[in-house]
Amino acid sequence: AQSVTQLDSQVPVFEEAPVELRCNYSSSVSVYLFWYVQYPNQGLQLLLKYLSGSTLVKGINGFEAEFNKSQTSFHLRKPSVHISDTAEYFCAVLRYSSASKIIFGSGTRLSIRP
Amino acid sequence: DTGVSQNPRHKITKRGQNVTFRCDPISEHNRLYWYRQTLGQGPEFLTYFQNEAQLEKSRLLSDRFSAERPKGSFSTLEIQRTEQGDSAMYLCASSLVSTGGFNEQFFGPGTRLTVL
Numbered sequence: 001a002q003s004v005t006q007l008d009s010q011v012p013v014f015e016e017a018p019v020e021l022r023c024n025y026s027s028s029v030s031v032y033l034f035w036y037v038q039y040p041n042q043g044l045q046l047l048l049k050y051l052s053g054s055t056l057v058k059g060i061n062g063f064e065a066e067f068n069k070s071q072t073s074f075h076l077r078k079p080s081v082h083i084s085d086t087a088e089y090f091c092a093v094l095r096y097s098s099a100s101k102i103i104f105g106s107g108t109r110l111s112i113r114p
Numbered sequence: 115d116t117g118v119s120q121n122p123r124h125k126i127t128k129r130g131q132n133v134t135f136r137c138d139p140i141s142e143h144n145r146l147y148w149y150r151q152t153l154g155q156g157p158e159f160l161t162y163f164q165n166e167a168q169l170e171k172s173r174l175l176s177d178r179f180s181a182e183r184p185k186g187s188f189s190t191l192e193i194q195r196t197e198q199g200d201s202a203m204y205l206c207a208s209s210l211v212s213t214g215g216f217n218e219q220f221f222g223p224g225t226r227l228t229v230l
Contacts, residue, residue, distance in 0.1 A: 043221040046218060100147070100159070101172070102157075102159065102219065105156050106156050107154070
Protein backbone atom coordinates (compact mmCIF):
# COMPACT_ATOMS: atom_id res chain seq x y z
CA ALA A 1 0.00 0.00 0.00
CA GLN A 2 1.04 3.59 -0.51
CA SER A 3 0.85 6.46 1.95
CA VAL A 4 1.75 10.14 1.91
CA THR A 5 2.74 12.22 4.92
CA GLN A 6 2.71 15.99 4.90
CA LEU A 7 4.53 16.99 8.03
CA ASP A 8 3.12 20.49 8.38
CA SER A 9 -0.61 21.15 8.47
CA GLN A 10 -0.06 24.91 8.30
CA VAL A 11 2.83 27.05 7.11
CA PRO A 12 2.69 30.82 7.63
CA VAL A 13 5.25 32.90 5.73
CA PHE A 14 5.77 36.53 4.88
CA GLU A 15 5.28 37.74 1.33
CA GLU A 16 8.43 37.47 -0.82
CA ALA A 17 9.99 34.98 1.62
CA PRO A 18 11.01 31.49 0.48
CA VAL A 19 8.90 28.50 1.44
CA GLU A 20 9.29 24.73 1.59
CA LEU A 21 6.38 22.36 2.05
CA ARG A 22 7.48 18.91 3.11
CA CYS A 23 6.22 15.60 1.81
CA ASN A 24 7.32 12.04 2.50
CA TYR A 25 5.80 8.96 0.91
CA SER A 26 5.85 5.24 1.49
CA SER A 27 5.48 2.68 -1.26
CA SER A 28 6.82 -0.78 -2.04
CA VAL A 29 6.39 -0.17 -5.77
CA SER A 30 7.35 2.62 -8.13
CA VAL A 31 5.09 5.65 -8.07
CA TYR A 32 4.47 8.90 -9.85
CA LEU A 33 4.59 11.92 -7.52
CA PHE A 34 2.49 15.08 -7.65
CA TRP A 35 1.74 18.35 -5.96
CA TYR A 36 -1.75 19.76 -6.29
CA VAL A 37 -3.02 23.18 -5.21
CA GLN A 38 -6.54 23.93 -4.06
CA TYR A 39 -7.66 27.56 -3.87
CA PRO A 40 -10.69 28.40 -1.70
CA ASN A 41 -13.93 26.99 -3.11
CA GLN A 42 -12.17 25.52 -6.12
CA GLY A 43 -11.15 22.08 -7.30
CA LEU A 44 -7.63 20.68 -7.41
CA GLN A 45 -5.10 21.96 -9.90
CA LEU A 46 -1.93 20.09 -10.79
CA LEU A 47 1.13 22.16 -9.82
CA LEU A 48 3.80 19.74 -10.96
CA LYS A 49 4.56 16.06 -11.39
CA TYR A 50 7.51 13.70 -11.27
CA LEU A 51 7.26 10.81 -13.70
CA SER A 52 10.90 9.92 -14.35
CA GLY A 53 14.22 11.48 -15.32
CA SER A 54 15.55 14.62 -13.68
CA THR A 55 14.81 14.71 -9.97
CA LEU A 56 14.22 18.47 -10.00
CA VAL A 57 10.80 19.25 -11.39
CA LYS A 58 9.53 22.70 -12.25
CA GLY A 59 5.85 23.53 -12.17
CA ILE A 60 3.48 26.42 -12.61
CA ASN A 61 3.57 29.68 -10.66
CA GLY A 62 7.30 29.41 -9.94
CA PHE A 63 7.09 26.26 -7.81
CA GLU A 64 9.56 23.40 -8.01
CA ALA A 65 10.02 20.10 -6.22
CA GLU A 66 12.85 17.64 -5.81
CA PHE A 67 12.43 13.89 -5.78
CA ASN A 68 14.74 12.16 -3.32
CA LYS A 69 14.46 8.41 -3.64
CA SER A 70 16.72 7.53 -0.72
CA GLN A 71 14.74 9.74 1.65
CA THR A 72 11.40 9.01 -0.05
CA SER A 73 10.69 12.72 -0.11
CA PHE A 74 9.22 15.15 -2.60
CA HIS A 75 9.43 18.60 -1.00
CA LEU A 76 7.87 21.61 -2.70
CA ARG A 77 9.72 24.92 -2.81
CA LYS A 78 9.28 28.46 -4.02
CA PRO A 79 12.02 31.10 -3.66
CA SER A 80 9.64 34.04 -3.18
CA VAL A 81 5.93 33.69 -2.38
CA HIS A 82 3.10 36.03 -3.28
CA ILE A 83 -0.21 36.70 -1.58
CA SER A 84 -1.91 34.83 -4.43
CA ASP A 85 -0.11 31.61 -3.35
CA THR A 86 -2.39 31.38 -0.32
CA ALA A 87 -4.03 27.98 -0.73
CA GLU A 88 -4.04 24.36 0.39
CA TYR A 89 -1.30 22.19 -1.11
CA PHE A 90 -1.56 18.43 -1.45
CA CYS A 91 1.23 15.96 -2.12
CA ALA A 92 0.08 12.80 -3.87
CA VAL A 93 1.27 9.51 -5.39
CA LEU A 94 0.00 7.18 -8.08
CA ARG A 95 1.29 3.65 -8.56
CA TYR A 96 2.89 2.95 -11.95
CA SER A 97 0.67 -0.08 -12.44
CA SER A 98 -2.50 1.71 -11.46
CA ALA A 99 -4.21 4.28 -13.61
CA SER A 100 -6.90 4.73 -11.04
CA LYS A 101 -6.58 6.00 -7.53
CA ILE A 102 -4.36 8.84 -6.53
CA ILE A 103 -3.32 8.71 -2.86
CA PHE A 104 -3.25 12.17 -1.30
CA GLY A 105 -1.60 13.56 1.81
CA SER A 106 -3.64 15.47 4.35
CA GLY A 107 -2.61 18.84 2.97
CA THR A 108 -0.61 21.89 4.04
CA ARG A 109 -2.31 25.23 4.34
CA LEU A 110 0.01 27.98 3.12
CA SER A 111 -0.87 31.41 4.47
CA ILE A 112 1.01 34.45 3.25
CA ARG A 113 1.37 37.49 5.47
CA PRO A 114 1.91 40.92 3.86
CA ASP B 115 -14.64 26.57 -20.33
CA THR B 116 -14.56 22.86 -21.21
CA GLY B 117 -13.27 21.55 -17.88
CA VAL B 118 -14.95 19.07 -15.54
CA SER B 119 -18.23 20.41 -14.20
CA GLN B 120 -20.17 19.30 -11.14
CA ASN B 121 -23.71 20.07 -10.02
CA PRO B 122 -24.88 21.18 -7.64
CA ARG B 123 -21.97 23.04 -6.09
CA HIS B 124 -23.58 22.97 -2.66
CA LYS B 125 -26.21 20.71 -1.16
CA ILE B 126 -27.73 20.91 2.30
CA THR B 127 -29.95 18.05 3.33
CA LYS B 128 -31.46 16.51 6.42
CA ARG B 129 -30.25 13.23 7.81
CA GLY B 130 -32.04 10.31 6.21
CA GLN B 131 -32.71 12.02 2.88
CA ASN B 132 -31.31 10.84 -0.44
CA VAL B 133 -29.07 13.07 -2.54
CA THR B 134 -27.68 12.79 -6.06
CA PHE B 135 -24.72 14.61 -7.56
CA ARG B 136 -23.80 14.92 -11.21
CA CYS B 137 -20.40 15.12 -12.88
CA ASP B 138 -19.79 16.05 -16.51
CA PRO B 139 -16.25 15.10 -17.54
CA ILE B 140 -14.10 16.71 -20.19
CA SER B 141 -15.47 15.72 -23.55
CA GLU B 142 -14.04 12.44 -24.88
CA HIS B 143 -12.36 11.53 -21.59
CA ASN B 144 -12.96 7.84 -21.12
CA ARG B 145 -12.14 7.60 -17.43
CA LEU B 146 -14.12 9.23 -14.63
CA TYR B 147 -13.24 9.20 -10.92
CA TRP B 148 -15.01 10.11 -7.70
CA TYR B 149 -13.18 11.24 -4.57
CA ARG B 150 -14.38 12.43 -1.18
CA GLN B 151 -12.66 15.15 0.82
CA THR B 152 -13.55 15.72 4.46
CA LEU B 153 -12.58 18.85 6.38
CA GLY B 154 -8.85 19.05 7.00
CA GLN B 155 -8.04 15.98 4.95
CA GLY B 156 -6.87 15.19 1.46
CA PRO B 157 -9.21 13.65 -1.09
CA GLU B 158 -9.87 9.91 -0.78
CA PHE B 159 -10.64 7.69 -3.74
CA LEU B 160 -14.18 6.30 -3.97
CA THR B 161 -14.59 4.72 -7.39
CA TYR B 162 -13.79 5.02 -11.07
CA PHE B 163 -15.29 4.21 -14.46
CA GLN B 164 -13.74 3.26 -17.75
CA ASN B 165 -16.42 4.36 -20.20
CA GLU B 166 -19.61 2.95 -18.64
CA ALA B 167 -17.96 0.15 -16.67
CA GLN B 168 -17.30 0.68 -12.97
CA LEU B 169 -13.88 -0.93 -12.54
CA GLU B 170 -12.94 -0.27 -8.93
CA LYS B 171 -14.73 0.67 -5.71
CA SER B 172 -13.14 1.72 -2.44
CA ARG B 173 -14.19 0.22 0.88
CA LEU B 174 -15.31 3.78 1.70
CA LEU B 175 -18.19 3.26 -0.72
CA SER B 176 -20.77 1.68 1.56
CA ASP B 177 -23.96 0.11 0.23
CA ARG B 178 -25.72 3.45 0.71
CA PHE B 179 -23.59 4.88 -2.09
CA SER B 180 -24.14 4.11 -5.75
CA ALA B 181 -22.44 5.57 -8.78
CA GLU B 182 -23.40 5.23 -12.41
CA ARG B 183 -22.12 6.32 -15.78
CA PRO B 184 -24.85 4.94 -18.04
CA LYS B 185 -23.68 6.18 -21.44
CA GLY B 186 -20.01 6.60 -20.70
CA SER B 187 -20.34 10.37 -20.52
CA PHE B 188 -21.70 12.05 -17.38
CA SER B 189 -21.83 10.26 -14.03
CA THR B 190 -24.10 10.42 -11.00
CA LEU B 191 -23.28 9.64 -7.40
CA GLU B 192 -26.25 8.90 -5.15
CA ILE B 193 -26.18 8.67 -1.39
CA GLN B 194 -29.21 7.06 0.24
CA ARG B 195 -30.29 7.66 3.83
CA THR B 196 -27.64 10.31 4.38
CA GLU B 197 -25.78 10.48 7.68
CA GLN B 198 -23.95 13.39 9.25
CA GLY B 199 -20.68 11.59 8.55
CA ASP B 200 -21.40 11.91 4.83
CA SER B 201 -20.81 15.67 5.05
CA ALA B 202 -17.85 16.32 2.78
CA MET B 203 -16.73 17.71 -0.55
CA TYR B 204 -17.31 15.21 -3.37
CA LEU B 205 -14.82 15.66 -6.18
CA CYS B 206 -15.03 14.31 -9.69
CA ALA B 207 -12.10 13.95 -12.07
CA SER B 208 -11.65 12.70 -15.60
CA SER B 209 -8.78 11.53 -17.76
CA LEU B 210 -8.09 10.24 -21.24
CA VAL B 211 -6.45 6.85 -20.99
CA SER B 212 -4.69 5.62 -24.08
CA THR B 213 -1.85 3.10 -24.21
CA GLY B 214 0.53 2.99 -21.27
CA GLY B 215 2.18 6.00 -19.68
CA PHE B 216 0.74 8.61 -17.40
CA ASN B 217 -2.75 10.07 -17.80
CA GLU B 218 -3.45 13.26 -15.92
CA GLN B 219 -6.66 13.46 -13.92
CA PHE B 220 -8.45 16.82 -14.25
CA PHE B 221 -10.60 17.75 -11.28
CA GLY B 222 -13.93 19.52 -11.09
CA PRO B 223 -14.83 22.18 -8.49
CA GLY B 224 -16.61 19.67 -6.27
CA THR B 225 -20.01 19.39 -4.62
CA ARG B 226 -20.07 20.33 -0.96
CA LEU B 227 -22.60 18.24 0.97
CA THR B 228 -23.81 19.25 4.41
CA VAL B 229 -26.03 16.80 6.28
CA LEU B 230 -27.95 18.36 9.17
